[in-house]
Amino acid sequence: MERGSAYHHGNLRETLIEEGIALLAERADGDISLRQLARRVGVTANATYRHFANKNALLAALAAEGFRRLQEGQGEAVRGADPGQGLREAGLAYLRFAWRHPALFRLMFGPTLNRQGDEELTRVAAASFRALRSAVAAAHGLDEEAAGVEGATLRTWGLVHGLSHLMLDGQFGWRAESPLAVAEQALTDAVDGPL
Amino acid sequence: MERGSAYHHGNLRETLIEEGIALLAERADGDISLRQLARRVGVTANATYRHFANKNALLAALAAEGFRRLQEGQGEAVRGADPGQGLREAGLAYLRFAWRHPALFRLMFGPTLNRQGDEELTRVAAASFRALRSAVAAAHGLDEEAAGVEGATLRTWGLVHGLSHLMLDGQFGWRAESPLAVAEQALTDAVDGPL
DNA sequence: AAGGCAAAGTTCACAGTGTCAACATTGGGT
DNA sequence: ACCCAATGTTGACACTGTGAACTTTGCCTT
Numbered sequence: 001m002e003r004g005s006a007y008h009h010g011n012l013r014e015t016l017i018e019e020g021i022a023l024l025a026e027r028a029d030g031d032i033s034l035r036q037l038a039r040r041v042g043v044t045a046n047a048t049y050r051h052f053a054n055k056n057a058l059l060a061a062l063a064a065e066g067f068r069r070l071q072e073g074q075g076e077a078v079r080g081a082d083p084g085q086g087l088r089e090a091g092l093a094y095l096r097f098a099w100r101h102p103a104l105f106r107l108m109f110g111p112t113l114n115r116q117g118d119e120e121l122t123r124v125a126a127a128s129f130r131a132l133r134s135a136v137a138a139a140h141g142l143d144e145e146a147a148g149v150e151g152a153t154l155r156t157w158g159l160v161h162g163l164s165h166l167m168l169d170g171q172f173g174w175r176a177e178s179p180l181a182v183a184e185q186a187l188t189d190a191v192d193g194p195l
Numbered sequence: 196m197e198r199g200s201a202y203h204h205g206n207l208r209e210t211l212i213e214e215g216i217a218l219l220a221e222r223a224d225g226d227i228s229l230r231q232l233a234r235r236v237g238v239t240a241n242a243t244y245r246h247f248a249n250k251n252a253l254l255a256a257l258a259a260e261g262f263r264r265l266q267e268g269q270g271e272a273v274r275g276a277d278p279g280q281g282l283r284e285a286g287l288a289y290l291r292f293a294w295r296h297p298a299l300f301r302l303m304f305g306p307t308l309n310r311q312g313d314e315e316l317t318r319v320a321a322a323s324f325r326a327l328r329s330a331v332a333a334a335h336g337l338d339e340e341a342a343g344v345e346g347a348t349l350r351t352w353g354l355v356h357g358l359s360h361l362m363l364d365g366q367f368g369w370r371a372e373s374p375l376a377v378a379e380q381a382l383t384d385a386v387d388g389p390l
Numbered sequence: 391a392a393g394g395c396a397a398a399g400t401t402c403a404c405a406g407t408g409t410c411a412a413c414a415t416t417g418g419g420t
Numbered sequence: 421a422c423c424c425a426a427t428g429t430t431g432a433c434a435c436t437g438t439g440a441a442c443t444t445t446g447c448c449t450t
Contacts, residue, residue: 007444008398030306033436046438047399055437103306109364111225111301125366154358154381159350162357169304171320186349203416203427228407241409242428250408392450400443407436414429420422 013051015041020062021104030103031112034058060118063108067124070097070108071131078135087139088191090132091160092184098164099180105164132157139191159190208246210236215257216299225298226307229253255313258303262319265292265303266326273330282334283386285327286355287379293359294375300359327352334386354385 009015019041023032034055038045052058070093077093078086098105107113115121133153137144140152163183166172172179204210214236218227229250230240247253265288272288273281293300302308310316328348332339335347358378361367367374 007400008446012398028306029309034438035436044400045436046401049438050398106306109360109366110305111223111298111364114224115365129366151381151384154377155354155385158357158361158378158381159354160357161361162353162355162359163349164357165304165360166353166356169306170310171304171324182349183353186346186353189346190350200416207427229409230407239429240407241430244409245427393448394450395448396445397447398443398445400441402441403439405437408434410431410433412430412432414427416427417425419424 009041009043009047012041012043012047016048016051016058017061017065020058021065021101024062024103024107025101027103030106056114057118059107059113060115060121062104063113064118064121064124066101066104066108067121067128069101070094071124071128073097074131084139087135087156088188090135091156091187091191094160095164095167095180095183095187098168099183102168105168109161129153129157160187163187204236204238204242207236207238207242211243211246211253212256212260215253216260216296219257219298219302220296222298225301251309252313254302254308255310255316257299258308259313259316259319261296261299261303262316262323264296265289266319266323268292269326279334282330282351283383285330286351286382286386289355290359290362290375290378290382293363294378297363300363304356324348324352355382358382 016037020032020037023037023040024030034048035045037058038048048058052061073096074090074093077089081089113121133149134144136153136156137146137149140149142149163186167179167183170179172182175182177185211232215227215232218232218235219225229243232253233240233243243253247256268291269285269288272284276284308316328344329339331348331351332341332344335344337344358381362374362378365374367377370377372380
């Protein structure tokens with residue numbers, strides 16, 4: 001939190017990421033402008049170019065931070081659950097993350113970002129998939145490399161991810177309950193029944 | 196295709212939708228500019244304002260046309276399949292639509308569009324859901340209003356929708372096969388096995 | 391301690407965007 | 421034949437992402 005001189009900000013890069021996520025949380029539509037973020041931080045738009053190659057790189061950093069937080073949330077959920085319920089809890093954590101950070105979630109996936117060539121981003125995303133796969137394997141009592149685990153992981157991921165998107169896009173809105181509740185119910189039913 | 200005078204275009208509204216979808220197909224990232232579209236059609240940017248309240252309304256019209264085409268494609272797929280395979284074919288049609296029209300697909304769902312208050316758009320989207328529900332009911336040999344059909348529809352929709360998004364976002368790209376093939380396989384497995 | 395250099399911010403500039411207000415050109419109905 | 425409403429155009433404005441040139445400052449070397 002240390003501030004440098006009036007001229008030199010001190011730790012602009014981290015501040016931009018922090019405030020960028022905050023700004024993303026306010027604008028529901030999810031597109032933020034570089035200049036707006038710079039103004040909020042109290043710095044010129046071009047100052048950001050000392051820390052990120054361009055807007056896309058900045059957004060990629062936000063997304064990477066998002067993946068880290070998502071994985072952290074899932075980790076907590078799994079640890080706090082009795083074994084056998086881990087997969088369900090991880091899925092619910094995924095849904096709740098999307099619900100609480102809709103714009104960030106859409107940035108992490110979604111086409112705004114050009115993921116091509118961003119090494120860190122692909123790394124955290126891959127780690128996220130491996131974590132899910134191990135949860136799926138554990139839920140079925142299988143080895144992580146066993147046949148069928150990969151496919152089951154894909155189906156689970158697809159379901160959770162799809163429910164997240166439909167929820168955020170307001171496709172559950174016309175129903176009585178809260179969209180989050182609808183998605184949670186659908187996920188629970190799927191996990192309890194055979195997937 | 197009739198052209199009016201040099202000054203009056205003739206049927207600008209339909210042309211904008213047509214060329215808008217074409218333009219969307221070219222720009223993979225999926226955001227098109229009003230002025231670019233107007234230039235392509237051979238008309239001033241402000242001319243579009245005679246037919247659409249603003250850019251959002253234009254995009255909504257594109258999305259609505261997209262929903263119509265999606266539903267048409269699903270209808271064909273279901274009719275051309277033997278009964279019992281209808282649901283799977285409908286889902287595969289959904290996947291292939293997303294694969295062939297990624298930008299349009301993301302526009303139809305996704306936050307670029309402000310769906311609030313666009314009556315036509317919510318209507319076609321609701322029709323799409325009803326069609327899916329009847330396919331789910333038929334696949335399980337149940338009445339459309341039977342208990343559990345709604346939930347099963349949600350799960351199916353979620354899975355297909357999620358696979359579509361993950362596929363488009365390149366999350367299956369690191370695998371050997373084509374992303375479309377990966378998604379189709381996952382869907383087929385889910386439908387064959389109990390969902 | 392003095393000096394200088396590279397890192398980190400700033401200002402200026404430019405092309406492109408969505409949209410508003412005012413003006414121009416038409417074709418169809420009285 | 422006329423006129424008016426529908427349909428286009430021009431000009432303008434605020435805003436965006438980004439490049440080039442300039443300024444300030446903290447740290448490292450002597």
